[in-house]
Amino acid sequence: MHEERAEIGKLTKRLNQLGEYLDRFLQFEHPDAVQQANEWRAALGGGLPEEGCGADRVIELMGEHLIPNGSQIPKPGCTSFITTGGTSIGLLASLSGAVASPQRLGMTAFNFLEELSLQWMAEMFELPDGMKGVYSSGGSVANLVCLGAARQWAFEGIGVDPAAEGVSVPGRIYASASSHHTIHRAAAVLGLGRRSVVAIPVDSRGRMSVEALRNQLLKDKEKQLLPVAIVANAGSTSTGAIDPLQRIGEIAREFNVWFHVDGAYGLPGILDPVVRPLFKGVELADSVIVDPHKWLGAPVGIGASYVKDRDLLQRAFTQEEADYLEGSCPEDEPIKSSMDSLGIPYSDFGLELSAPSRGAVVWAMLKEIGREGMRARVCRHNAMAKALAELVREHANLELLQEPSLSICCFRYVHENCDDLNVLNRRIHRELIRRGTSLPSTALLDGKLAIRPCFIGARTDWQQVDNLVSQVIDIGRQLSTAVDL
Numbered sequence: 001m002h003e004e005r006a007e008i009g010k011l012t013k014r015l016n017q018l019g020e021y022l023d024r025f026l027q028f029e030h031p032d033a034v035q036q037a038n039e040w041r042a043a044l045g046g047g048l049p050e051e052g053c054g055a056d057r058v059i060e061l062m063g064e065h066l067i068p069n070g071s072q073i074p075k076p077g078c079t080s081f082i083t084t085g086g087t088s089i090g091l092l093a094s095l096s097g098a099v100a101s102p103q104r105l106g107m108t109a110f111n112f113l114e115e116l117s118l119q120w121m122a123e124m125f126e127l128p129d130g131m132k133g134v135y136s137s138g139g140s141v142a143n144l145v146c147l148g149a150a151r152q153w154a155f156e157g158i159g160v161d162p163a164a165e166g167v168s169v170p171g172r173i174y175a176s177a178s179s180h181h182t183i184h185r186a187a188a189v190l191g192l193g194r195r196s197v198v199a200i201p202v203d204s205r206g207r208m209s210v211e212a213l214r215n216q217l218l219k220d221k222e223k224q225l226l227p228v229a230i231v232a233n234a235g236s237t238s239t240g241a242i243d244p245l246q247r248i249g250e251i252a253r254e255f256n257v258w259f260h261v262d263g264a265y266g267l268p269g270i271l272d273p274v275v276r277p278l279f280k281g282v283e284l285a286d287s288v289i290v291d292p293h294k295w296l297g298a299p300v301g302i303g304a305s306y307v308k309d310r311d312l313l314q315r316a317f318t319q320e321e322a323d324y325l326e327g328s329c330p331e332d333e334p335i336k337s338s339m340d341s342l343g344i345p346y347s348d349f350g351l352e353l354s355a356p357s358r359g360a361v362v363w364a365m366l367k368e369i370g371r372e373g374m375r376a377r378v379c380r381h382n383a384m385a386k387a388l389a390e391l392v393r394e395h396a397n398l399e400l401l402q403e404p405s406l407s408i409c410c411f412r413y414v415h416e417n418c419d420d421l422n423v424l425n426r427r428i429h430r431e432l433i434r435r436g437t438s439l440p441s442t443a444l445l446d447g448k449l450a451i452r453p454c455f456i457g458a459r460t461d462w463q464q465v466d467n468l469v470s471q472v473i474d475i476g477r478q479l480s481t482a483v484d485l
């Protein structure tokens, strides 16, 4: 029988073992998980274990059945959605935190890196002076946290504390028609309702129409609807479009409305001198989000929210005093132990009380390759999207559906004898996934189904561009000469 007390001093050997399994996984020589589902389900499944089998056997099961049947997402050729595998240093920092600082709180070195890494990112992404941040699990929660600050600010302006009392009048959030649906969910959770999000139309390059925004604000002002926030994309999810931040920011100032910039994916694009001018106006933002677990290559579970005034977050998300904490950390005595203070009260700035040390992960990634290393990666990915667009333009059977702004390129295969190009491209995409070396996702642009690679993986390099184009052409040719089309 294995008892529950965790053994100390056994990590080195087990990490070595695990490291070998993980390195082997990253060779991607194993078949896709679905191929052998019966086998791994039998090996890993079964009923609730009555007696444990011990850590050695668990590691063996992980190495033989769990890890090799993981996801395709970390593959260099996977350009689906906006996601990738973490870089090694980030994964190792994450593991270090799990062992040495399981909570972000306390006067520890890990806690110190929460604030320092947030500040480093603010500097790297040229955020307005004085903006302060808080980590959360990702863009969904990060947007919710920032819109919580926006709600607080807007309702306090009419003499209501919405966090304490709830919302008193209908509010409105203005977001581009191509905004991420986490904005709508945040509106729902914050008591404003999904329908409070007004979709502002976009132009042919996916950017919010400033005219339409202004007209909508004027119209709603007459109806006395409370404007809560204007949400701009710094890199939309479908195409990477960057809204005209400067002009939107100026309108927000003019109408006295909170200006939120969703840079979950695209904010690191500011590192690329070619596209940096498109980010002008981010300095007018009242709040900004970025996901280190996207372009920076952190393991999934790290988003960052920034606001101009962190006191607003405290008012929006405080849990107020609680008996179960009373007296645990003396406030009026000198700090002599890391347990004497919780440090910066991050748990009052967002939704999470227990939360891992995420700052060490971002710190480690930036320490490893620096701003210049990040810049090189972002520039490479943006250049890959442009190079792909060029190849698409040169080929008679390929059509570019939108000029890339960042590292996403939307295109499709075209053929004169085909009367439903969406069906054709859906089939091309399915076949790409089956072949399994080039794995983009798809998106609908003005009713047209696009093949949509997003280059963000640290291991994704130039050969993926040629590989994707040649496979799409090859599959497109085969399918469009098939009789049943």
Ligand SMILES: *Cc1c(COP(=O)(O)O)cnc(C)c1O
Residues within 6 Å of the ligand: 082, 137, 138, 139, 140, 141, 143, 180, 182, 233, 235, 236, 237, 262, 263, 264, 265, 291, 303
């Ligand atoms: C990915 C994304 C989100 C959601 O982020 P998660 O980390 O997946 O929760 C929000 N907004 C934009 C623009 C995104 O690209």
